Amino acid sequence: MTTPAQHNLLRYSLVFVWLATAAVSVWELRGQSRALLAGLPAAWTSGSLAWLPTAAIFAGAGADAVLGLWLAFRPGRPAYLAALALMGAMTLLATLIHPAWWLHPFGPLTKNLPIAAILGVLLQSPRTREPPP
Numbered sequence: 001m002t003t004p005a006q007h008n009l010l011r012y013s014l015v016f017v018w019l020a021t022a023a024v025s026v027w028e029l030r031g032q033s034r035a036l037l038a039g040l041p042a043a044w045t046s047g048s049l050a051w052l053p054t055a056a057i058f059a060g061a062g063a064d065a066v067l068g069l070w071l072a073f074r075p076g077r078p079a080y081l082a083a084l085a086l087m088g089a090m091t092l093l094a095t096l097i098h099p100a101w102w103l104h105p106f107g108p109l110t111k112n113l114p115i116a117a118i119l120g121v122l123l124q125s126p127r128t129r130e131p132p133p
Contacts, residue, residue, distance in 0.1 A: 018068030
């Protein structure tokens, strides 16, 4: 069980992670964000599909931003479950595209394990409630 202060610390930590990830993904559009997609087949990144990596980065950043704002302003069970689902989907996609990121020393994928644990704690907290209608 968490105290109200611990609950808020966990929640706002996740808000920061998702909003920062959205901002950095766009900021690094031509750098690290694109490097993550280096494992995509060449047919998906050139010719008539050359737009796909940029669209994928913007879509991911948009999803991260929406989720960060949702966690900040309308926290509750639906937001935490959506966070778990989005994190799981992005982790799976990143693993399929570039599995070596699991071995990166800064842990771009391994960080998702403690984030899942935090979301589990928040889901179990009595402070987690459905948002008001």
